[in-house]
Amino acid sequence: MMLRVILISALLASPAIAAEDGAKVAAKYNCLACHSVDKKIVGPSYKDVAAKYKGQKDAEAMLMAEVRKGLPGGKWGKIPMPAQQIEEKDLRVIIRWVLAQ
Numbered sequence: 001m002m003l004r005v006i007l008i009s010a011l012l013a014s015p016a017i018a019a020e021d022g023a024k025v026a027a028k029y030n031c032l033a034c035h036s037v038d039k040k041i042v043g044p045s046y047k048d049v050a051a052k053y054k055g056q057k058d059a060e061a062m063l064m065a066e067v068r069k070g071l072p073g074g075k076w077g078k079i080p081m082p083a084q085q086i087e088e089k090d091l092r093v094i095i096r097w098v099l100a101q
Contacts, residue, residue: 022097025090034081037101044076050101063095 034042053059070083
């Protein structure tokens with residue numbers, strides 16, 4: 001019984017841990033200088049990105065590629081996003097956190 005309670009507690013806590021990790025990793029790479037969770041700064045808000053790609057099966061892979069390569073102006077506004085040098089595992093945490101908004 002105790003093990004079941006521990007497992008259920010761990011499963012319920014995972015989204016909160018993932019969100020906290022996503023925010024920390026985004027801050028580590030200075031993503032929050034141009035983006036915020038709920039409002040446009042230089043780039044789109046993370047909620048806008050999540051809404052745009054909601055339900056797309058390839059959204060994670062596509063966003064990872066776009067962050068790595070950068071984006072020309074036009075997709076989200078006139079200001080281009082330069083290519084970002086983020087470790088693969090950290091970028092995956094950030095993208096999953098963004099898509100969970």
